Amino acid sequence: MSLKTWAFKKSPWVYHVNVGACNNCDIEILDCLTPRFDIERFGMLLVPSPRHADVLLVTGIATRQAVPRLREVYEQTAKPCAVLCIGHCACSMGIFAPSYHAAGPPDKIIREIDPNAIIAYVPGCPPKPEAIILGAVKALSVV
């Protein structure tokens, strides 16, 4: 493992992108920062700007309004970066798949602009913080 890979694995800064989630997954993401789970143990930090981010935490089905924004945020992120689709909505759009306003799922949108994107999926409605941490570990083991 090179120094660069080691550093990337030890300090993944995350940026939270909500593209039409119901807020449940967002609350679970914030749970990861609380004393019980404390993802800062692994060097993860919630950063304010996608320019600083290494991992995008995408929640929601990607509504038609949100698609251009998601595309833009992915393009703004400094590469290399990984994407974590959190929740059933972000993985497969769940029960909202046939809705008129759904344009997702988000991984499809991201694959359209970057076919080689690293995307990990964390299903659940909402997924437990343990599951989110496991997903992050799996995504980073690919890098």
Add this chain to the structure above:
Amino acid sequence: MNALSTALIYVVGVVGTAVVGLLSKWIDRKVSARIQWRVGPPWYQPVADIIKLLGKETIVPEAARKTGFLLAPLVGLAAVSVAAAILWAANIRPELDFVGDVIVVLYLLTIPAIAIIAGGAASGNPHGVVGASREMKTLLAYELPFVLAIICAIVAKDNSFKLGDLVTTNVVGGWAVAGSVIAFVIAIFCIQAKLGLPPFDMAEAETEIMGGVYVEYSGAALAVVQLTRAMMLATLPIFLVTVFWGGFSFQSWAILGSILKYVVILVVLILVKNTNPRVRIDHALKFFWFVLTPVAVLAVIMSLAGSSL
């Protein structure tokens, strides 16, 4: 040979400040985590952050002025490196000082803030511009009481503008000691703002302006910014110890005392950071100009009275 050892002291100063700064950054994050009942990151975390950022892509936004945007962090890093070298030299070998090096260090410690104002304004991002404007107001707010506090120490220590004299001279007389203690407390408040730590982190307020002046920085440029901030975190407490607290000693057991002085100031900064919410920009300005500045003037008068007796 002599010139060689002098150059070696300067190099040790710069590298040592970078190492101490990154360690302080870890202490900051670890203590903050413990205050919030968390575990906190491992000791190598700031180093891993810097290495990771160096390996990432550096994006220059289309709307940005490329030269200013990329040059600003380097200017800040250079300024803080020179300031650190002068401070370490004054502590390791006090005879290396020159007349007015206190003033030089004061100016050098202002440059990182000015550089980041330029960088934020050049980023072409509205958040960056708002952050730059706030940083400028914060700079105007804290500079006045900070300079007054340093003047207080200079007056109390035989009107010497040399760092070496400030390290070796002792303050005598009740009034001068009282004035220096007040000035020291004021200076701690000012470096809290200088470092951009809460409650004075208006310029980078993550929750409202998304990192403010740093919003567009990525990759290697952000690594330089982080390194500059880490070095400031080491340099400013060293500056305060040098001016107010008898400097550092590197002989046998006195090293422990030196480390203790530094860690005490650092932990005070971290505790204030973790127990106070961000203030509004006008509140900060009022606090520095109408509360701290009059007290600082009072401290200067006390020192003058004490040293003329």
